[in-house]
Amino acid sequence: MLAMDGVHVSYGNTPILRDIDIDIDDGETVGIMGRNGVGKTTLMKTVIGLLTPDEGTIRYAGEDVTDLSADRRARLGMGYIPQGRDVFPDLTVEQNISMGLSISEHKSEKLVDDVYDYFPRLAERRGQKAGTMSGGEQQMLAIGRALAGNPDLLLLDEPSEGIQPSIVQQITDDIANINEEFGVTVLFVEQNLQVIRELSERCYVVDGGRIETELDAEDLEDVDAVADYLAV
Numbered sequence: 088m089l090a091m092d093g094v095h096v097s098y099g100n101t102p103i104l105r106d107i108d109i110d111i112d113d114g115e116t117v118g119i120m121g122r123n124g125v126g127k128t129t130l131m132k133t134v135i136g137l138l139t140p141d142e143g144t145i146r147y148a149g150e151d152v153t154d155l156s157a158d159r160r161a162r163l164g165m166g167y168i169p170q171g172r173d174v175f176p177d178l179t180v181e182q183n184i185s186m187g188l189s190i191s192e193h194k195s196e197k198l199v200d201d202v203y204d205y206f207p208r209l210a211e212r213r214g215q216k217a218g219t220m221s222g223g224e225q226q227m228l229a230i231g232r233a234l235a236g237n238p239d240l241l242l243l244d245e246p247s248e249g250i251q252p253s254i255v256q257q258i259t260d261d262i263a264n265i266n267e268e269f270g271v272t273v274l275f276v277e278q279n280l281q282v283i284r285e286l287s288e289r290c291y292v293v294d295g296g297r298i299e300t301e302l303d304a305e306d307l308e309d310v311d312a313v314a315d316y317l318a319v
């Protein structure tokens with residue numbers, strides 16, 4: 088479904104990502120982990136098309152999308168939930184979800200109904216301004232907004248960041264269910280060990296802008312080894 092091949096990315100003259108190779112199959116849930124500042128967000132922004140590689144190719148659903156804008160990639164089925172969520176704080180829940188719907192080719196109100204069925208808490212708060220909601224509710228809204236675009240691939244950048252521990256489990260379960268029930272492929276960045284272990288079928292470890300290693304399900308069972316990859 089998604090393949091990055093030999094991707095290099097810079098900010099100005101500063102190289103950040105080097106020789107990134109990633110392959111994600113349809114239906115997988117794959118994590119990206121690594122310490123602060125190693126390039127995880129840069130990688131996600133490159134997948135969605137907010138950053139353009141200096142070298143290398145990105146293929147999505149069989150198509151070379153390397154030169155396509157983020158908007159075009161969203162229309163092809165990539166849903167992006169950025170770090171910090173970026174909901175529109177002065178817009179209501181309903182207006183935020185409409186922004187997601189506008190990306191979908193079908194613009195079906197059924198998609199909106201599905202989002203409300205899935206997140207009843209959002210349905211209860213349709214008229215509430217997003218900026219007045221808790222971090223966990225804003226994360227649900229950001230996920231709901233992306234789902235309204237009818238994605239085949241969800242890209243989540245640190246979904247548990249800044250969320251009360253009691254709500255982190257719920258968000259983790261929601262993401263797992265979206266993968267299982269809707270068949271949406273999931274690529275996520277995380278630093279929360281528990282979330283990584285619960286969600287990932289496998290995980291890429293990024294260090295110094297490179298893929299340092301890949302951990303499979305068995306590797307992920309070794310809590311201490313996984314924690315070492317996250318150690319500052």
Ligand SMILES: Nc1ncnc2c1ncn2[C@@H]1O[C@H](COP(=O)(O)OP(=O)(O)OP(=O)(O)O)[C@@H](O)[C@H]1O
Pocket residue numbers: 098103121122123124125126127128129130170
């Ligand atoms: N807009 C930018 N211009 C220049 N350098 C940047 C920019 N954004 C990030 N960087 C640098 O690129 C490197 C990788 O940053 P990135 O945000 O991708 O890391 P990260 O692994 O996601 O970190 P974190 O876990 O803190 O979110 C860092 O050294 C950062 O300072």
